[in-house]
Amino acid sequence: MRAVVNKMSLKFESRSVNEAFARQAVGAFAAQLDPTMEELGDIKTVVSEAVTNAIVHGYADRSGFITVTVRLFEGRILEVKVKDAGRGIENVEQARQPMFTTGDDTRSGMGFTIMESFTDKLRVRSTPGKGTIVTMVKLLKERDG
């Protein structure tokens, strides 16, 4: 395991206005690695996906807290963990399929597909009735100079 260089954590209520707060805060924290515009866009996008899922699916019928933890490892490795204590996912494999959704007409079932294609590793741990933890790892390119 590589050494942790820096770490931060945010805890906020499951309100949709906090989607923008979460992705901007994680983007600002990741800025210390001097990511490319594309990498920064990818990071904000996947945070938005995971946090939105926690709000609309995890806490579909009540409100609760969401925790986002970011760790930076040696070698320009960024790890984002999004945790909710909501209703959980019965079948994670099915949930990760493109276009699978249990949501309404503002959902397209592409969130996990986007998280997978914009990061290097996606892990989903979920217990029905207890909650969900989504962990994403992204390796940032070396920058010259």
Place this chain on the structure above:
Amino acid sequence: MLHITQAERDGTLTVSLAGELDHHAARMAIEQTEDLLALYPCGQLVLELSGLTFMDSSGLAVVLHLHRTCARSGREFIVRGAPPQPMRVFEASGLPQVMIFERGE
């Protein structure tokens, strides 16, 4: 925050979205655009996205919704001018293979 503006000319309704299109803004984008379509009878809908500073999968649902509405009512639907970050989300979804996407002018 998402800002929605419209312009109608020669049978084309152009709806421009500027700012951040996420779950928080998706419902409003769908409803306002549907209202505009009802208000302006037109043969073509252009969704102009050059002012977007952020978009996630919620934007895919908005585009899919409008694509369906236009198909049902016999209108042409075009997505125009998506900046790089929204375009990466569209590309990951495969939508540009099945709909009309145009670069901005």
